[in-house]
Amino acid sequence: MESTYLNxxxxxxxxxxxxxxxxxxxxxxxxxxxxxxxxxxDVGCGTGQTSALISKQYQCQVTALDYNKMMLEKAKKRFQSMNLQIETQYGTAENLPFKNGSFDLLLSESVTAFTDISKTIPEYKRVLKPNGVLLAIEMMRETDISEKQMKEILDFYGVRQLLSEQEWLAHFEKVGFEKIEVEKVELHPDIQKMDVSNDYSLSKDIDPSFYKIFEKHHHLSILYKDILGCRIFRCSL
Ligand SMILES: C[S@@+](CC[C@H](N)C(=O)[O-])C[C@H]1O[C@@H](n2cnc3c(N)ncnc32)[C@H](O)[C@@H]1O
Structure with a gap:
């Protein structure tokens, strides 16, 4: 398995x-x-933490989708162990396997930046009901950066783009979202470490090279603390 951040x-x-x-x-x-x-x-549901929370707390009808089979398996195990009726779906954000107007709420928590947004954002809009809401937590850049810095960030995280707030807004507006609320998420390098939740589901025999990825993530979080930011975009019609 390739030593990538998502793997x-x-x-x-x-x-x-x-x-x-x-x-x-x-x-x-x-x-x-x-x-x-x-x-x-829940697009790009990962191990399903958010889907489980929503299903348990609000008794909503939740569908959890991801294109990583290992993530999806771990999500399924979580739902089974918690006895939650959550539909799991293998698929890509670029080509969502759902009919038009299927959902009231679509969540994308640190997912869209990894995808081809020219396809993904129109797909989000398509599968939402006319009065539906998109909640997207997105990685973004706070300032202009050099090509070298951009390349290091894109290569390490495997994100396809690192957009500014204005660029994200332009993409959401382009597909017809008329009401877009933006909230800046305050980040501290220490909480960018991924151990904030104490929620892990480890595979067996993890190659030591993967531990180095956590180290590099932490290193980059500190190095680029004034560059890497996060926003919540709440988009509706
Ligand atoms: C940073 S993780 C976030 C996972 C989860 N949303 C969370 O907050 O824990 C990104 C997730 O998006 C999934 N993902 C990335 N690109 C995707 C795509 N094009 N289609 C579907 N899922 C994708 C990855 O497999 C991974 O589970």
Whole structure:
């Protein structure tokens, strides 16, 4: 298995693998109206921490999708062990296997930056109901950066782009989201470490090279603390 950042998250089974972790998710969701009739799609669900929280706390109908089979298996195990009826779906964010207007709420927690946003963002809009809401927690850049810095960040994280807030907004507006609220997420390098949630589901026999990826992640979080930022984008019509 290639020593990539995403494979590392999958092997360690990191739950809450987005800036701010579960605490940020809880706070973000507390502002939404949800009940047992709400249909939620968790795109890039990882090990399913957020899907489980939503299903348990709000009794919503949750679908958890990811294109990484190891992540999806770990999510399934979590749901089974918690006795939660959550549908798991293998698929890509670029080509969501759902009909138009299927969901009330779509979550993308540190996922979209890894994808081809020219396809993904229109897909989000397509599968949402007309009064649906997209909640996206996204990695972004706070300042202009050199080509060398950009390359180091894109290569290490495997993200396809590192957009500014304005660039993210332009992409959401382009597909027709009319109401977009942006919240800056305050990050401290220490909470960018992925051990904030204490929620791991480790695979057997992890190659030592993968531990180095955590070290490099921490190193880059500190090195680029004034460059790497995070926003919550709440998009609706
Ligand atoms: C940083 S992790 C975040 C996982 C989860 N949302 C969380 O907060 O714990 C990114 C996730 O997005 C998934 N992912 C990345 N690109 C994807 C794509 N094009 N389609 C579907 N899933 C994708 C990865 O497999 C991984 O599980």
């Amino acid at each position: 590392c998250l999958a092997l360690f089974g990191v739950g809450g693998a987005h800036p701010g972790g579960l605490n940020l998710t809880r706070r973000m969701l507390s502002k939404e109206k949800m009940d047992a009739s709400t249909k939620v799609l």
